[in-house]
Amino acid sequence: MARWDGIDEFIAVGEEGSFTAAAKMLGLSVAHISRHVTALEQRLNTQLLTRTTRKVVLTKEGEVYLHQIKHLQHAMDEATQGLAQQQSTPKGKIKLTAPVMYGESFIMPIVHNFMKEHPEVEVVATLSNEQENLLEGGFDLAIRLGHLKDSSLKARRLSARRF
Known part of the structure; x- marks a missing residue:
């Protein structure tokens, strides 16, 4: 899952425009968000955000990447939700x-x-x-009656029976 690391964090920062707001939204620390977004930028070898002391702004590459990666995040969320519904x-x-x-x-x-x-x-x-x-x-x-012979199968006693 390494190639997905930092994606949720980047999307949150891109949408919220702030590491602090993204951290609150995801329930994570600001340091965690910052580390993961920085690691994502390093993996992609592209600066996605311009950081100043007052605000965070998406670069042109960041805007394109955010737009495209949100579709993947949405598809992954739908697939996960569909699987959960199927299993229920x-x-x-x-x-x-x-x-x-x-x-x-x-x-x-x-x-x-x-x-x-x-x-x-x-x-x-x-x-x-x-x-x-x-x-x-x-x-x-x-379902078997009587004593179970030695077996590699899993067994559970359902009830007792008397003649």
Whole structure:
């Protein structure tokens, strides 16, 4: 991410016209803003800002760069927001296996309710008393009864059962 370092800071200074105002806007120190903008200028080998004791002004190169880089910042913000929204809504396919009686009595009613709440999730359930090979079958989840054999798979006890 080194090539993005200083971009947010530069945009804030360019828009606010001040290191102090940019620092307040971003919730960072003035020294942090100054270091990152200076490092950006050094990486680009271009002076983006003219600094005086009273004000900060964009150079011509700084104006062009600010205009162009704001589009990239906006696109990155949209991509990040879109990803967050995509991850907040469950969607996709879940393939599970469970024993027949236990699956019919306990698991399928839960799956049914889950699918009603999350219509973008497809659940494919295989109810079988055979010990399915989870990797070969492409299963995401398996409900098993009894003691788990030594396995590299992750397991969690759901409940106890007595005869």
